[in-house]
Amino acid sequence: MRDLPLSKVYQLLEPGPVVLLTTAAKGRANVMTMSWHMMVEFEPPLVACVVSSANHSFAALKATKECVIAVPALELASKVAEVGNCSGCDVNKFETFGLTPTPAGRVAAPLIADCFANLECKVVDTRLVRSYNLFILEVLKAWSDPAQKQPKTIHHHGYGRFVVDGETIKLKSKMR
Amino acid sequence: MRDLPLSKVYQLLEPGPVVLLTTAAKGRANVMTMSWHMMVEFEPPLVACVVSSANHSFAALKATKECVIAVPALELASKVAEVGNCSGCDVNKFETFGLTPTPAGRVAAPLIADCFANLECKVVDTRLVRSYNLFILEVLKAWSDPAQKQPKTIHHHGYGRFVVDGETIKLKSKMR
Numbered sequence: 001m002r003d004l005p006l007s008k009v010y011q012l013l014e015p016g017p018v019v020l021l022t023t024a025a026k027g028r029a030n031v032m033t034m035s036w037h038m039m040v041e042f043e044p045p046l047v048a049c050v051v052s053s054a055n056h057s058f059a060a061l062k063a064t065k066e067c068v069i070a071v072p073a074l075e076l077a078s079k080v081a082e083v084g085n086c087s088g089c090d091v092n093k094f095e096t097f098g099l100t101p102t103p104a105g106r107v108a109a110p111l112i113a114d115c116f117a118n119l120e121c122k123v124v125d126t127r128l129v130r131s132y133n134l135f136i137l138e139v140l141k142a143w144s145d146p147a148q149k150q151p152k153t154i155h156h157h158g159y160g161r162f163v164v165d166g167e168t169i170k171l172k173s174k175m176r
Numbered sequence: 177m178r179d180l181p182l183s184k185v186y187q188l189l190e191p192g193p194v195v196l197l198t199t200a201a202k203g204r205a206n207v208m209t210m211s212w213h214m215m216v217e218f219e220p221p222l223v224a225c226v227v228s229s230a231n232h233s234f235a236a237l238k239a240t241k242e243c244v245i246a247v248p249a250l251e252l253a254s255k256v257a258e259v260g261n262c263s264g265c266d267v268n269k270f271e272t273f274g275l276t277p278t279p280a281g282r283v284a285a286p287l288i289a290d291c292f293a294n295l296e297c298k299v300v301d302t303r304l305v306r307s308y309n310l311f312i313l314e315v316l317k318a319w320s321d322p323a324q325k326q327p328k329t330i331h332h333h334g335y336g337r338f339v340v341d342g343e344t345i346k347l348k349s350k351m352r
Contacts, residue, residue, distance in 0.1 A: 008334075014211045015331035015339060016192010035190045038214035040226055040308050048224055048310065050216055081347035127303055128312075132216045134224065136308070152342070155191035155331070158184075160349025163191060166328070166342025171257035173336025 001102075004117060004142035009045035012071055012117050013037060017153030018080055018162065020070040020115065021051065022101070024108040025060035029101055031093050031112070032057045033084030035156045037069070045139040047121065053133050056088035061135065065123035066107035069137075070115035073151035074164055079114075081160060106140045116148035177278075180293060180318035185221035188247055188293050189213060193329030194256055194338065196246040196291065197227065198277070200284040201236035205277050207269050207288070208233045209260030211332045213245070221315040223297065229309050232264040237311060241299035242283040245313075246291035249327035250340055255290075257336060282316045292324035 013019075016038075022031045032055050040046035047069065051058050061067055072080050079097045086093065094101050094110075101110035104120045111118040120143075125136035152165040189195075192214075198207045208231055216222035223245065227234050237243055248256050255273045262269065270277050270286075277286035280296045287294040296319075301312035328341040 011334040014192070015333055016190070036214045036216065038224065038226065039212045040310060046308065048214060048308075050214065077345060078347060081349055085349060125304070125307070128301070131301070132222065132224075132312070134216060136304075154345070155341075157191055157344075158187040160347045162345050162347060164342045164345060165331075166340045168333075169253060169330070169338050169340060171254060171336045171338060173257055173261060 001111070001113070001118065001143040001145050004144040006045055006139060006142055007043050009119060009139050009142050010039045010042055013047060014039050015153065016155055017071055018156050020072055020080065020083060020112055021049070021057060022068040022070060022109045022112060023057045023060035023064060023066070024110065025064050029094060029110050030057055030060060030088035031083055031099065032088065033080050040136060046124070047137045047139060048134060049137060050132060050134050058133065061123065062129065064108065066109050067121050067137065068104055068107060068109045068111055069119040069121060070112035071117040071153065072115045073148055074154055076114060077154050077162060080154065111143060116145045116151040118143040177287070177289070177294065177319040177321050180320040182221055182315060182318055183219050185295060185315050185318050186215045186218055189223060190215050191329065192331055193247055194332050196248055196256065196259060196288055197233060198244040198246060198285045198288060199233045199236035199240065199242070200286065201240050205270060205286050206233055206236060206264035207259055207275065208264070209256050216312060222300070223313045223315060224310060225313060226308060226310050234309065237299065238305065240284065242285050243297050243313065244280055244283060244285045244287055245295040245297060246288040247293040247329065248291045249324055250330055252290060253330050253338060256330070287319060292321045292327040294319040
């Protein structure tokens, strides 16, 4: 994997793909599936996300204030759904589903080598955790896998229905 | 347009489509393009969004604490981009781009009849507005247009590049 400029992070998350979120607490790594996230600032990139307190990852995220957001392409869709259907409380999901944890540079949570992008994050604001389980993350370092060309992402519509990226259109834009 | 159950709102926003956000202040309606939003709670549906203080809509949203999130299908993509490229400070965007404002039931901000879904919202938490321009909205009432069958949404990847919904896949899920 190679460095991805932090200024490009929003291009990964703004389209709303299903992502994986890794944490590591007490020497044990875990991974969950997440769709409730959004960009909050371009650079340094800030990301908001909701991690339910019912998720095993919640306590690790709250305690360590670190995580990795990994973006899976279509090829990982079935694993992504399986990761979302079980709890790290019961199983080692990396082993069970054959995902490849890789050491990150700035956080204890692992990267997922199988994903086409990985974002190392620290929690920078917890004011809305109590009310909504909403965390504000800062992306410290970003990685992309040059071997995965034009990855298609998946988008969750509820009840296990996912829409896959289709055609790309280019429209005149003043947006960054 | 007909009622959409509030329990189904997350299925519209969780996939991360580009949406339009309408406001009305001092008798004048406005509309902006928005991609930084996420679900926060299923029911009653809570939505987080970032509306930059550089946007003309920011002051209206902050003052009136009401808005409508309208979800456009692919057919509106060029209008959606144009709405995002100009300011309500300068133009009446509804007239300029031929979008059809329609009275909402619970808020002063208008629905957009051209969109396949409309969500009437009130601001319920402003704690993160000062730091990040991040608003928490509650969806009070939701509408869908039964005439628009299987609408495809668009997802912004930056610089006017949009990815359109492609194929749908169904995977086993315990997610709601």
